[in-house]
Amino acid sequence: MRRFHRPQSNMKPCVTLFVLGMLLHAASATIHSLKYFYTASSQVPNFPQFVAVGLVDDVQMFYYDSNTKKAVPKQDWMDKVSEGDPQYWDRNTQKTLGSEQVYKVNIEIAKQRMNQTGGTHIYQNMYGCEWDDQTNEVSGGNYQFGYDGEDFIAFDLKTETWIAPRQEAFISKLKWDEDKARNAYLKNYFTQECREWLKKYLEYGKETLMRTVLPEISLLQKSSSSQVTCHATGFYPDGAMLFWTKDGGELSEGVDPGEILPNHDGTFQMSVELDVSSIPPADWHKYDCVFQLSGVKDDVLTKLDKAVIRTNEKPIPAIPLAVIGAVAGLVVLLAVLGLVYVCKKRNGMI
Structure with a gap:
């Protein structure tokens, strides 16, 4: 694969901003990603209380919400999953339905931690992995939670412990750090299982996801x-x-x-x-x-x-010589007629 070679410059490295619910990744032909976003909301008008979406290389391929209560494919190539696994969508519907119940409880717990009784609030979980198809290594794994647009708690793959950037999440950190079995499972998921699912989805959608189109x-x-x-x-x-x-x-x-x-x-x-x-x-x-x-x-x-x-500038159009000649002739003719008019008037003919 061709690595981008750019001539040397004095440009400062750009700063990438991470916004809850959005991730930008570096330009590389070999890095692929699988990401899921689970969002629970409270008192958000015209929006489901729970929504789950899945993305492969930032292309949405999975969707579920608390109104429809059904996991559905968002790309035609995701229909291929059920060909080898007929229970895939039913199984994911039941799994996500269970997550819906958990997240509805969790957003209420978060509100209590923040001493909030009402209002509009968002509790979100983002998790996934990145995979290098040349080295076959997982180059990144992520499992983090946010509340009202701010980081709440995140899992550290290296130490298999939880990081709580705000005091209200410290209770969860102490509890989750003690669950060694769950933390070991999470590390295995992000370094092994997530990669295998990502490879499957890439194979199903390779005609779309692996294409290259020049601009x-x-x-x-x-x-x-x-x-x-x-x-x-x-x-x-x-x-x-x-x-x-x-x-x-x-x-x-x-x-x-x-x-x-x-x-x-x-x-x-x-x-x-x-x-x-x-x-x-x-x-x-x-x-x-x-x-x-x-x-x-x-x-x-x-x-x-x-x-x-x-x-956007509109240049003054060039005037053809024939037009210029015609206009000049018209001017001469008008001048002659004017002169005749003056002469006639002076002679009392008009």
Whole structure:
């Protein structure tokens, strides 16, 4: 597999923000993920009291909520699971139904710990693993709980103990640390069982999950004095890089990189801006927008070229010589008629 090789630069490493319910992963063709989110809510209008979703490589493939009380596939390829395991969906429905009851109790316990009697609250569990398909190793496992958007308690795979970042969760930490058998099971799940399920799901959905789609790339500019944006859209997967180079070396100054965003069709888009205000027109040919996609060997280069830039400015259309000649003739004719009119008026003819 081609590892991304990017020219040396002075860019500072970007900071990734983790939001409850969302995870962003680094661009790599070999890292795959299996994640589940269990969410219990209290007094949230028009929202089920409990929802469970499962994702493979951030593509939702499993869904359950307390209104339907049924686990269902969210991708056509998940139907293949029941071909080899006819009880798969019934078994997961019963399992998730049991989790629903537990989480409804847990959110009430959390409210008591916080000295809360009412109001809108969210209690959430996120768990899953990441797997490198080249080394066959689990590169990451995660099992954590959050309450109202903040970390509540999390499992440490290395020590097989629990971390409580807030005082209200310390009671749970003491209790769960004592359950050695459960902690040993969790470690085995995240390092062994989770990986095996992830490999199965990847095999079922390989035509979708393992595909590579190159983007459409455009150079955009609001006005002749603004930055030039290199915009890539329609690519898959989201393991991608987009950057500007000069003479083959990556630029760090005058560059404003954007984040990877999802499109409605399941593909992705991203952009990177370049300040061209100090670049002499004669040097534009030295600059390239470089797109790299995980799983694809060759880079996609788009040269900085005024001729291909799309802009909001509307140039004054050129007037054909024939039109100019016709207008000039009309002006002359009007002048002649005006002169005749004046002459006639002076002679009393009008």
